[in-house]
Amino acid sequence: MSETLDAIENRPPSIAVDFVARVRDTPDAVAYLFPRPLPDGGEEWASLTWAQTAERVDAIAAGLVALGVAPTDRVAIMCQTRIDWILVDLGIVCAGAATTTVYPSTNADEAAFILDDSGSTVVVAEDAAQVAKLRAERERLGAVRKVVVIDPEGSREAPEDAGDAGDTEGDDDWVVTLADLEAAGTALLGKEPDVVERRIAGIESDQLATIIYTSGTTGRPKGVRILHDSWSYQAAAQATMAFSDGNDLQYLWLPLSHCYGKVMISGQLRIGFPTAVDGRIPKIVENLPIVRPTFMAAAPRVFEKVYNTVVTRVKAEGGAKYAIFTWAVGVGRRHVRARAAGHRPGLLLDLQYKLADKLVFAKLRELFGGRMKGCISGSAALSDDVAEFFEAIGVPVFQGYGLTEATAGNSVNRYGENRLGTVGRPLPGTEIRIADDGEVLVRGPAVMAGYHNNPDATAEVLDDDGWLHTGDIGELDAHGSLRITDRKKDLIKTSGGKYVAPSDVEGRFKGMCPYVSNVIVHGNNRNFCSALITLDADAIRGWADTSGLAGLEYADLVAHPKVQALLDGYVADLNAGLQRWQTIKKYAILPRDLSVEHGELTPSLKVKRVVVEREYAALLDAMYKGTLVET
Missing domain, CATH: 3.30.300.30 (ANL, C-terminal domain)
Structure with a gap:
């Protein structure tokens, strides 16, 4: 336990330091896999090593410096989950700047509010559709000096509220391509080889790293200010929980504009496993057997969708196949419940489970690529029945808990300690307690610095002792695992x-x-x-x-x-x-x-x-x- 706390307490000031160390230690190991279009209209999975990743990240970071981006300046990303998002985000981090995340589905009006409220000076946009939204609201974007487009030949279908989409070419040089930015960075590195190294060395742990705007249901969204230390803490905490020994492969589809997605790329830098990146939700089922990952984070809806599809498909086939499936799932559930109660399943149940695994469960695991060791579920509650089903088939789903206001990760179940119906024990270094009215309170390095430009809203959720009032109702069981029962306001x-x-x-x-x-x-x-x-x-x-x-x-x-x-x-x-x-x-x-x-x-x-x-x-x-x- 002391070694775990030492690793967390002695964490670096930013994940930029983790990134540099990772590149130094395993330069030739694969860092990322990503789909790349082929001339015939198809796709192939390409890869980047850590050294190749660093080459691009350094060029992006230096390119931002060449644009005049100073430490703590905000640089926004309006893009779906893809390899470029990660490269740009790392470039922003290594330039000492702060990332403002904007969902690509955000309409022009709200995107303009976020960019203006955050004071973003540069926006990295995915394609012409995103650029069109910016052009439509340019008068409200006084602080934005430059727009960098990742894929100028990409989508030409702008949202209805974007005005005249046109293309990425304007009557000025307000829009440049990511390739142009990297070229400018490479040129600066030729003159000042240590420019990025100096920026990384200058990052302080209490320096702003990210502003993530919560999805508002009424009124304008609030910008959550996350410090470099919070991401560094998340990386250190993940490394102590043995989710990966570096030999795993993560499949990442989560929106990186959301804190849940972004936290899944912080631990990777410390641990060193490769990540396959593709944010297209309809491609998940198709990609899993091709990529063959060993773990994946997802929202409950994904697991529910898989569960529903499997059950209804087998039920439709009927006959002996459905009977065997029903028998196998029943055996699997009894096996899970026996282990959860601390009992040995018994010889007969063990034999039945092995037969069920051979006849049914092994085939179901092939839907995930056949190598899936487990999945992490967050963002909302997962049905106990669905969680038990996945545990039974040998793809355990580890429910976790967190808020954007606490950098997404506050508690999670672990391998060998998956307590169904709970969201696990707190991460090392994080405190969780239950208030008198049942509200869950969180304190620790993951908690935000406050809401951007909104001290009144900050005071409503952060008390003088540093406790974040989450708005969730829950309880801690005898093992210290947290169970969320509902939203306080719901x-x-x-x-x-x-x-x-x-x-x-x-x-x-x-x-x-x-x-x-x-x-x-x-x-x-x-x-x-x-x-x-x-x-x-x-x-x-x-x-x-x-x-x-x-x-x-x-x-x-x-x-x-x-x-x-x-x-x-x-x-x-x-x-x-x-x-x-x-x-x-x-x-x-x-x-x-x-x-x-x-x-x-x-x-x-x-x-x-x-x-x-x-x-x-x-x-x-x-x-x-x-x-x-x-x-």
Whole structure:
């Protein structure tokens, strides 16, 4: 334990130091894998060694210096997750500047607010569509001196609010390419070979490293100020928890504009494992068997999607195959529960589990590439049933907990200590306690310095003793593992005075119904609980193909009486295990799934409950006026 704390307490002032050390120690090892387009329209996976990565990072860092970027100046990135995002971010770090992250899906108005509020002086944009948003709001971007475009030949489809997209060429030199920036950096390095080294040496641990804007559901988002020391702490803490010995391969698709994604690249610098980078969510299933990673971080929706797809596909095939699958999963769950209770499974159960693994589980692991040692789940709660399923098939999902305001990582389950239903023990060096009203409080090096330009909001969540008031309700078990029960502001109090934790009910339903995509339990100040439900399009179409409804569009399917009857059964099963005041008395199936594009999900796939309830307010009101059939 003392060695662990020593490693954390003696961490370097920034991850730039970790990066330099990694390049020095393993220059020829593979650092990153990434998809690269081929002339025939296909793709191949290319790679960069640590030495090759350093060559590009140094050129980007020096290029920023050549543009006049000073230490702590903000440089924004508007780009989806791709290798260039990581290279640019490392370049910003090594230049001693601070990264402002902007989701590429952010509209022009909000992007302009973020860039103006952060005082960003340079913006690195992915393609012409992102540049178009900047051109449309240029009058509001007084501090932005230069726009650097990564892929000037990329997407030409600008968002509707971007105005005239045109191309990356303007009537001035406001826009340059990333290649131009790197060329300028290389030229400066020829004159001042130690310019980047000097910038790294000048970084102080309490210096601003990143501003990440939270996804606001009302009003403008708040900019979370994260110091260099917080990222360095995350790297050191990850290295002490034995998630990787350097021989692993990470698959990274998470949005790097989100703290959860960004924290997954900090530990890599300290530990040294390679990372395969591709932020295109539809490519995940296709890429996993090709890349064959050993671990991956994801949001619960990804695991739920895999679970639903597997269950519905096998169920549709029916017969002996479905019977064997059902038997195997039952055996796997009993095996997991026995181990979780601290019991030896017994000879018969062990033999059954080995047979189940051979017949079913090994084939399921091939969906992940066959080498997956485990996955990390964060951003929202994962259903206990879904988590148990993955544990049973030999792909354990380690739930973790954190906020943007605490650099994403505060607690996590570990290999050999995966306590299902919890988000694990605190990271070494982080303190977690429960307030008298049940709120989770966090203190330690990961906690933010405050909200940018917003001292009043900072004072609301950071107290004088350094405790971050998270807004989450939770409890610590006898082993020190944290269990999150709900958001403080999301707790429902019915008009009868009963409290309901919606995420608990929602999680149970997701574990029971393989056709559900999202569910929002509603009922604050109402006389009973209701729910808005969306279905997984692939899963429900698979069911439809074997239920006489093949060929129907999603909107027609969810309105069909047979689908209503199907859901009635699952809701009845859910209610059977709930207290009376928790039960779902009425529900409605929405005509489409929730999406990032419609503003109902954050880019990390977390439901914006307030947005959904506002959008479907009339439908919710109708359920309380008795215009929909009660279940």
